[in-house]
Amino acid sequence: EAEVAQSPRYKITEKSQAVAFWCDPISGHATLYWYRQILGQGPELLVQFQDESVVDDSQLPKDRFSAERLKGVDSTLKIQPAELGDSAMYLCASSLGRVSETQYFGPGTRLLVL
Amino acid sequence: QKEVEQNSGPLSVPEGAIASLNCTYSDRGSQSFFWYRQYSGKSPELIMSIYSNGDKEDGRFTAQLNKASQYVSLLIRDSQPSDSATYLCAGGTDSWGKFQFGAGTQVVVTP
Numbered sequence: 269e270a271e272v273a274q275s276p277r278y279k280i281t282e283k284s285q286a287v288a289f290w291c292d293p294i295s296g297h298a299t300l301y302w303y304r305q306i307l308g309q310g311p312e313l314l315v316q317f318q319d320e321s322v323v324d325d326s327q328l329p330k331d332r333f334s335a336e337r338l339k340g341v342d343s344t345l346k347i348q349p350a351e352l353g354d355s356a357m358y359l360c361a362s363s364l365g366r367v368s369e370t371q372y373f374g375p376g377t378r379l380l381v382l
Numbered sequence: 383q384k385e386v387e388q389n390s391g392p393l394s395v396p397e398g399a400i401a402s403l404n405c406t407y408s409d410r411g412s413q414s415f416f417w418y419r420q421y422s423g424k425s426p427e428l429i430m431s432i433y434s435n436g437d438k439e440d441g442r443f444t445a446q447l448n449k450a451s452q453y454v455s456l457l458i459r460d461s462q463p464s465d466s467a468t469y470l471c472a473g474g475t476d477s478w479g480k481f482q483f484g485a486g487t488q489v490v491v492t493p
Contacts, residue, residue: 301481310386310470310483311426359425370416371481373425 270294272374274360280380286348289377293341293362299323301371302335302345303359311359317343318365350381385409388471388484395465395491401458403487405471408452412473415454417445420468420486429456429469461491 273292281287293300298319303311314333316324319340328335332351337343347354357378361371385408395401407415414433418426432438432445432454444457454473458465468488474481 303483308390308485310472310485312483313481316481357425369414370428370431373418373427376425378423 272360272362272372274374274377276377277375278378278380280382281350282382283352284349286346287350287379288347289345289358289360289379291343291345291360291374293343293360294372296364297362297372298340298365299363299369300337300343301361301363302343303361305357305359305376307356314345350379352381355379355381386471386473386482386484388469388487390485391488391490393487393489395458395461395489397461397463397491397493399461401461401465401489401491403456403458403469403471403489405454405456405473405484406452407454407473409473409475409482410449410452411475414474415445415447416472416474417443417454417456418470418472418483420470422467426470458489461489463491463493465489466491 275290300317302314305311314328315335317337320337335345357376359376360374363369363371387406416431417429419429420426430445432447438445442459446455468486470486471484
């Protein structure tokens with residue numbers, strides 16, 4: 269069964285350092301989502317791609333976060349510099365196309381900023 | 383105010399009983415709704431999607447949608463200890479509109 273791949277699974281970093289997360293969606297899925305989930309809360313959408321274009325990045329803290337999906341397949345989310353409040357689970361999901369379609373999640377990257 | 387609201391719980395349910403979870407949404411443009419289950423430390427996994435008013439059943443799970451009242455519910459029949467998890471409600475508008483998750487309801491099934 270096709271799955272969304274993410275790496276690394278865990279990341280510990282010190283504040284002010286740079287971190288990067290990678291996501292490979294299910295083959296053929298045009299839409300890719302990056303979410304941040306703080307413990308006890310639901311996932312919060314950071315950025316949504318349709319192929320290589322950003323559809324929604326209204327909740328992405330652009331002063332420190334960046335995301336790209338250069339060839340419309342895999343994607344990278346970067347934080348520079350990391351802050352203590354960035355400690356969370358970062359989830360990647362993909363879907364065939366529209367928002368109305370099912371999103372499939374990867375295993376997530378748990379980030380701890382010290 | 384969050385656009386998708388859920389009771390945080392925990393909802394304690396005896397084994398074998400029915401668990402009833404509710405979700406309300408504020409965006410009348412929302413057309414698609416999803417229930418995800420999330421075990422502690424894991425990523426969400428889809429239980430069910432629902433797009434039309436009424437009930438949709440899949441095994442021990444039944445989703446109910448009432449667009450006029452703007453709520454979605456999930457029933458879990460014959461609850462098992464393995465059903466202990468956080469259940470996330472999510473809704474989205476058509477096309478490239480917003481997609482939002484609720485904060486989740488924690489369910490604890492007690493033997």
